[in-house]
Amino acid sequence: MKRTKRLQKLLAISIFSISLLFVSCKSTSEPTKKIESELIMKINAVQEQVMAQGNISKEEEQALLSLCSIILHDDGLANFSPDKRMILKDVDIAPIYNGCEELSKKETLKCFKNKVSTFIKREFNLSVSKDLNLSESKQVDAFFIIDENGSLTGMKVRNSEVTIQAEILRVLRKIPVMKPAIHNGQSVSVLCSIIVEYGNEIEIKVVYIPERPEN
Known part of the structure; x- marks a missing residue:
């Protein structure tokens, strides 16, 4: 019962947070509004189901907590103007991760990729993917921006x-601040991409982006 009440409260906070986020968007297109409305309806439906059945499984609880973790942060790609970012392969000097100082341009990029990959593999909670009981590994693309201040x-x-x-x-939110990418002598925001392969093990590749991902 305590767990159910905690989840009901968490869902209520999530719905309230989503509502505040949507209200703050002054120039939302009609298709986006429709998607937002459908999302709120689905979350409301889940909340009603939890209240009706009185208990949920461990997997359902984890999924709800994960959903709340995703939507309670306002640091998504759509919130960053595409006009203010470059692609990793196009900058003169890649972001400089701690420990990658005083290297050539080529080695700086290589060091950046290795450091980011190592950090994600070390910090990723492998039990999250193991709990899915996948018959084979799966891959997912993820994107992030290192802004002109070196923050992700x-x-x-x-x-x-x-x-x-x-x-x-x-x-990704735990990756430490680094020295920003440099282009034409100035600090710039740079768009990066990783491929995460997950299952019983985690493999990370920092890759070039052939084209800009849709927001």
Whole structure:
């Protein structure tokens, strides 16, 4: 009963937070409004179902907590103007991760990729993917921006299990501030991409982006 009440409260907070976020958007298109309305309806339906059945499974609880973790943060890719970011492969000097100082341009990029990959593999909670009991590994694309101050923002994870999305975003938010990318002698925001392969193990690749992802 205590767990059910806690989840009901968490769902209520999530719905309230989503509502505030939607109200703050002054220039929302009609198709987007429709999607937002459908999302709120679905969350309301889940809340009603939880209240009706009185208990939920461990998997359902984790999915709800993951959903709340995703929507209670306002640091998605759609909140960062595409006119103010470059692509990793196009900048003169890649972001400089701690420990990658005083290297050549080529080695700086290589070091950046290795450091980011190592950090994500170390911080990712492997039990999240193991709990899915996958018969084979799966891959998901994730994007993030390192802004002109070296902070990570503008995150997006492509379609995958909600628990995986939440875990990738949780880890990305922990990546430390670094020296920003440089282009034409100035600090710039840079769009990066990773491929996360998950199952019983985690593999990470930091890749170039052939084209800009849709917001």
